Amino acid sequence: SQQGEEDPQALSIQEGENATMNCSYKTSINNLQWYRQNSGRGLVHLILIRSNEREKHSGRLRVTLDTSKKSSSLLITASRAADTASYFCATSGANNLFFGTGTRLTVIP
Amino acid sequence: DAGITQSPRYKITETGRQVTLMCHQTWSHSYMFWYRQDLGHGLRLIYYSAAADITDKGEVPDGYVVSRSKTENFPLTLESATRSQTSVYFCASEELAGGVNEQFFGPGTRLTVL
Numbered sequence: 750s751q752q753g754e755e756d757p758q759a760l761s762i763q764e765g766e767n768a769t770m771n772c773s774y775k776t777s778i779n780n781l782q783w784y785r786q787n788s789g790r791g792l793v794h795l796i797l798i799r800s801n802e803r804e805k806h807s808g809r810l811r812v813t814l815d816t817s818k819k820s821s822s823l824l825i826t827a828s829r830a831a832d833t834a835s836y837f838c839a840t841s842g843a844n845n846l847f848f849g850t851g852t853r854l855t856v857i858p
Numbered sequence: 859d860a861g862i863t864q865s866p867r868y869k870i871t872e873t874g875r876q877v878t879l880m881c882h883q884t885w886s887h888s889y890m891f892w893y894r895q896d897l898g899h900g901l902r903l904i905y906y907s908a909a910a911d912i913t914d915k916g917e918v919p920d921g922y923v924v925s926r927s928k929t930e931n932f933p934l935t936l937e938s939a940t941r942s943q944t945s946v947y948f949c950a951s952e953e954l955a956g957g958v959n960e961q962f963f964g965p966g967t968r969l970t971v972l
Contacts (some may be wrong), residue, residue, distance in 0.1 A: 845891060
């Protein structure tokens with residue numbers, strides 16, 4: 750399966766701390782995306798990093814990609830209670846995306 | 859309203875019944891997708907469509923049928939529902955290509971098969 754795997758499965762931190770989530774995948778990719786899902790809602794796109802990029806920033810988000818290790822990380826800095834959600838990485842296939850099983854992040858106020 | 863909508867949001871049905879989940883997008887995106895989300899499996903692709911009248915199987919297509927007669931609609935039909943099809947179903951759309959750009963997700967349909 751091309752599905753990515755996130756690590757850890759669950760993460761609990763205090764508000765203001767940084768949160769780091771990792772994603773590993775198995776095959777070569779064109780891009781890797783990160784999505785957020787709040788409880789009971791659909792997924793929302795956060796950031797896309799292409800295979801020729803190593804790092805990308807968007808607000809409090811920082812994504813890295815290491816294609817040699819087939820891994821990516823998502824860093825959320827200065828976390829807020831509103832960041833509580835599940836986070837999924839998704840790797841590009843021929844015509845679609847393959848999603849991992851997600852990291853459940855809880856930010857404690 | 860612009861965006862991607864799904865109906866119904868909640869559905870309870872019985873084993874053997876036919877169920878159709880609706881998906882509508884207002885952007886005229888070429889690609890549309892159906893996923894199911896189950897604990898421990900993340901999102902798995904059921905079917906996708908590259909354009910009107912063009913559909914293709916995803917990872918878990920068995921027991922499902924799709925059609926796309928119009929660009930904006932992508933209904934998913936469970937021809938004879940089974941308990942294993944109890945899940946949350948998400949529809950998504952993507953402009954121009956599949957797996958290249960961000961996907962936009964609907965709010966989901968929670969289906970329970972008794």
